[in-house]
Amino acid sequence: MFEPVSPVRAYERVVEQIEEAVFAGRLRPGARLPSERDLMTQFGVSRSTVREALRVLQSNGMIQSRAGDPRGPEVLPASPKTLRKSMSRLVRAESMSLAELLQFRMLMEGSAYQLAARLRTETQLGEMETALRDMADAKGHAAFSDADVAFHDAVARATQNTLIVVCSNVVRGVVLDSIADSLANAADQQALMSAYLEHHSDVLQAIRDRDGALAARLARQALYDYYGTFLPQTDRNLLATLVTS
Amino acid sequence: MFEPVSPVRAYERVVEQIEEAVFAGRLRPGARLPSERDLMTQFGVSRSTVREALRVLQSNGMIQSRAGDPRGPEVLPASPKTLRKSMSRLVRAESMSLAELLQFRMLMEGSAYQLAARLRTETQLGEMETALRDMADAKGHAAFSDADVAFHDAVARATQNTLIVVCSNVVRGVVLDSIADSLANAADQQALMSAYLEHHSDVLQAIRDRDGALAARLARQALYDYYGTFLPQTDRNLLATLVTS
DNA sequence: CCTAGTACGCTGGTCTGACCAGTAGACTTG
DNA sequence: CAAGTCTACTGGTCAGACCAGCGTACTAGG
Structure with missing residues (x-):
């Protein structure tokens, strides 16, 4: 009769929001995300949470980050x-x-x-x-x-x-x-x-x-x-x- | 002539090792991973690193973790x-x-x-x-x-x-x-x-x-x-x- | 003796704050 | 104007802390 619910973790919502922005075309391939420290203030979460979200996105092939690059994480084109x-x-x-x-x-x-x-x-x-x-x-x-x-x-x-x-x-x-x-x-x-x-x-x-x-x-x-x-x-x-x- | 190399991050090696254990059958579906705190001593890295590795594995559908479960993260069966x-x-x-x-x-x-x-x-x-x-x-x-x-x-x-x-x-x-x-x-x-x-x-x-x-x-x-x-x-x-x- | 309920010890999720190596771009120097 | 240097910021990693949630073992009541 009812569906089981699972608690939504903070990093999941961060993932969702960024994914949504990519799918909606607000973030096109080649675009740069704000730095982790910026994202953490924008989302109102800690850096660990931001980082876990970015890790998920990265393992899905949606973004790529390089240490030291002041331009921030790059949005990648969809790839098979x-x-x-x-x-x-x-x-x-x-x-x-x-x-x-x-x-x-x-x-x-x-x-x-x-x-x-x-x-x-x-x-x-x-x-x-x-x-x-x-x-x-x-x-x-x-x-x-x-x-x-x-x-x-x-x-x-x-x-x-x-x-x-x-x-x-x-x-x-x-x-x-x-x-x-x-x-x-x-x-x-x-x-x-x-x-x-x-x-x-x-x-x-x-x-x-x-x-x-x-x-x-x-x-x-x-x-x-x-x-x-x-x-x-x-x-x-x-x-x-x-x-x- | 040469291939570009990229630095291997710590969390990636953690992912590799756990993946390898799953593929080799040393960790079968239903088995439990050690807790994050145990993994961090076993791998000799910090908990953040362990967590980022687990996040990647989770987003790949290989494991699942539930807050509070003393049995640790569960290895999931392969799924489409x-x-x-x-x-x-x-x-x-x-x-x-x-x-x-x-x-x-x-x-x-x-x-x-x-x-x-x-x-x-x-x-x-x-x-x-x-x-x-x-x-x-x-x-x-x-x-x-x-x-x-x-x-x-x-x-x-x-x-x-x-x-x-x-x-x-x-x-x-x-x-x-x-x-x-x-x-x-x-x-x-x-x-x-x-x-x-x-x-x-x-x-x-x-x-x-x-x-x-x-x-x-x-x-x-x-x-x-x-x-x-x-x-x-x-x-x-x-x-x-x-x-x- | 068995069952119901509680308390405990651990779990994962999140936060804070710190340090380091690496990079791009501004800046200095020839 | 081209070469090299410097700097401010990046991501990667670490340490330590707190909280809510879950199993289990223990305890109190039948």
Whole structure:
């Protein structure tokens, strides 16, 4: 019949007020908050309380403070970093398998590529081509990976859906988080990379042809071939059925 | 050539150590941390530092503390709550439209339903039927919504992919966050609900028949019909093309 | 003997006041 | 006018204090 109530701590109200100001646009990214000592008089609380509030905001990625900077804490632009952090955390806590992550990514990226094939503009096609060329020219693993990210981002942007862009990015990051070391030690990196590259040029062609179904299938195939090598056989079989569907 | 370094604050190391203990399983959900005064001697820092560390952990949803409880701060089980919070935050900050959210949900849920149709067991089919019956029997909006959640969860679980379960849940939550008020004031709630219900029983039949493509299409259709009424016409047209693809 | 009620010892939440290293910008110096 | 120095303030940390709130152990009453 009634809802349980919990006491509202002082620092929570400080957080709320600052959050509200950010969301309402009164505090834009790049703006500076008053110093802790100013905030403490403005809110009428002690510095410890202000500091705990700022700590929360900082851990949420909303502000950043540097010791000594007379300009005060900086309001940061929204970033998917915290999203990625909390997803990574959950993946670890629930001990999700790489197979699950990969399956999810295949599903999501498949849908995204299908949509992208339909909506892509010539400009975006150009971005994808550039990224692909960068991948081919890449010397080290880092450069290759950067170009890869650029390619996927270009495709995601072609969907004209910000949430798809963000989530693709985040999920890719989470997959990489949980595989980074295996990837670095992979025996036949070179072969893997060139196969991956070839797949992507096929994907690009499908997107150019506005063949969404094909683009989706090829994207799933590329993921399967690239990351599947790190999976145990049983998981690999499970994902194989996803490639063609 | 070199990476920029930032000074590591004391409270960050405290956070790291406690996080590490949680991830390594040395601190399981339900366990209690030492009191702040104990932690301060164990870490060799002041109470303010300990408190700022605990504040960060609390805002990440890893612990919870109650004033006066002699058992100390409680380690919480991992929960998608923070994931939802950070996604909601991002949606607001990037001012994503409802159309984008819905499009994303249609894509993701479509894929999930397709997979669920293939993998569902008889038990899960039973869970879906129960949820559907609860929806039909539901008196108020709250009960209806609860049963709806149960249905979607049952389908998500049928995919046997934890990440799909979590993300479906989160995205549904985010959509509801950004529409809750419109939904409550909807003129023809009753008609909307009964149409929604009918769609779901069709979806269930498709899942029962293991017809993934149909299940996906019907799921997208249901979302479109239900939430589409809250969209401006142009956005609605955009999503309409998604339903049949 | 058991139960109801109370008192205690601790908890977290908040405040005060202090010190330090670090930074930006004004200020001085060549 | 450019180089370097100085200073006033910043955030990070510490110490010590007080309060309300919670469990528990103890006590008084049945």
